[in-house]
Amino acid sequence: MEFFDQTVLLVGLSALMVFSTVVGFGAAYIFSIRPQILLKRRMSSIGTSEKISSVSNVGENRRQRRIQEKIQNLKGKRNNKNMLEQIRLSMIHAGFRVSMRNYIFAAFLMGTASALIYLIFGLPIIGIIPIALIGAIGLPKLILNFIAAKRRKQFTVNFADALDVIVRGISSGLPVSECMNVISKEFADPLGAEFRMIKEGERLGLSLEEIMRRGLERMPTSEFKFFSIVLQIQRQTGGNLATTLSNLSGVLRARKGMKDKVGALASEAKSSAWIIGSLPFLVAGMLLLLDKEYLMLLFTTDLGNYLLYGGGVWMVLGVIVMKKMINFEV
Numbered sequence: 001m002e003f004f005d006q007t008v009l010l011v012g013l014s015a016l017m018v019f020s021t022v023v024g025f026g027a028a029y030i031f032s033i034r035p036q037i038l039l040k041r042r043m044s045s046i047g048t049s050e051k052i053s054s055v056s057n058v059g060e061n062r063r064q065r066r067i068q069e070k071i072q073n074l075k076g077k078r079n080n081k082n083m084l085e086q087i088r089l090s091m092i093h094a095g096f097r098v099s100m101r102n103y104i105f106a107a108f109l110m111g112t113a114s115a116l117i118y119l120i121f122g123l124p125i126i127g128i129i130p131i132a133l134i135g136a137i138g139l140p141k142l143i144l145n146f147i148a149a150k151r152r153k154q155f156t157v158n159f160a161d162a163l164d165v166i167v168r169g170i171s172s173g174l175p176v177s178e179c180m181n182v183i184s185k186e187f188a189d190p191l192g193a194e195f196r197m198i199k200e201g202e203r204l205g206l207s208l209e210e211i212m213r214r215g216l217e218r219m220p221t222s223e224f225k226f227f228s229i230v231l232q233i234q235r236q237t238g239g240n241l242a243t244t245l246s247n248l249s250g251v252l253r254a255r256k257g258m259k260d261k262v263g264a265l266a267s268e269a270k271s272s273a274w275i276i277g278s279l280p281f282l283v284a285g286m287l288l289l290l291d292k293e294y295l296m297l298l299f300t301t302d303l304g305n306y307l308l309y310g311g312g313v314w315m316v317l318g319v320i321v322m323k324k325m326i327n328f329e330v
Helices: 002-046 058-078 083-093 100-120 125-157 159-171 176-186 191-203 208-218 222-237 241-290 292-300 302-326
Strands: none
Touching: 083 100, 083 125, 083 208, 100 125, 125 159, 125 191, 159 176, 159 191, 159 222, 159 241, 176 191, 191 208, 208 222, 222 241, 241 292, 241 302, 292 302
């Protein structure tokens, strides 16, 4: 009878895991894939996709087509990266200038430290390999992404002001290169450092496309991508660069204001998500302090392991769904 009860319980848990997986993928489709499909359809309907109609306004459509080609080239050059290349780019985005050998050594130390901490708490030996892999692969990547995100935010804060400096300099008769030199000296890093790299590229005789491509590798933000496209299109077609950059500055300021507004509206949901996501670990920590033997049944019995694995899968799916619901791209 006891075996039958355990079998029924395991079958029920398996059914629940399958159901939750289906629900998780469905939610991921609703909140992630479906909006992208609708966006592409919307772009196609208004004529901003690659197949732009050239019936009414040939000159404008030609300019739009050139902009789309630039965007596709920038996207294509950043795709198809292997794992080591992605790690190298992550270090560049974070502003680190370390070799791959030092990164691998630091990742090995983090994995070893994670495994030792796991053993110090007296947890089952079966989980030491996943913990070591998470510490060696996931933790360094998480740190790099956090530092890179902070660096991109610092770059974006004053980017519109830097564009205004270029606009005022061009309006007063200064060349664009001299305006960039002023930005490299007057603005703090990473904004000033990126414009210094642009100046160095000009001194080395690199083409504008190559300079912008390298700049986007170091700072892959939408604002810098817009700036790169504007400079390249203006170099090919001509026009009033000051007016174009002034309009771009206004768009970036409005975009930043919308981001701040969305962040303020989503702050409550993000706080709730953090509280909900941390509750299982807080409860487990309290039980570990109050009654360790009661909690260790999850690690020492087969049924406890199944419950632990199932809860982990459901929690990962829940975190993914909550992340998709509260993260808005502007």
